[in-house]
Amino acid sequence: MVQIQGPGVYLQERKRMLTISKNELALRNGQDRPDIWIAFEGKIYDLGKSRLWKNGRHYEHWAGQDLTEELKKAPHTAKVFDKFKPIGYLK
Secondary structure, eight states, rough: EEEEEETTEEEEETOOEEOOHHHHHHTTSSSSSSEEEEEETTTTEEEETOOGGGGGGGGEEESSOOOOOHTTTTOGGGGGGGGGGGEEEEE
């Protein structure tokens, strides 16, 4: 069984996905904590291993937010998230 860990977060992947509020997501911005998480279409993604999200920033976008609307203006499609496994859902 796989465990996803972050400060105060332990998730047994097979049993359930994490549910996180916008306030909790905001703390995972790469600045306040080392976690680099974003929300997209109601799912939470951990982008901490992406070289493009160093320090919680990717071009003019910051981690710790719901980026669903911003992606509509991005030069890439939602397929970019195929590289990352969702770790939870946004409340």
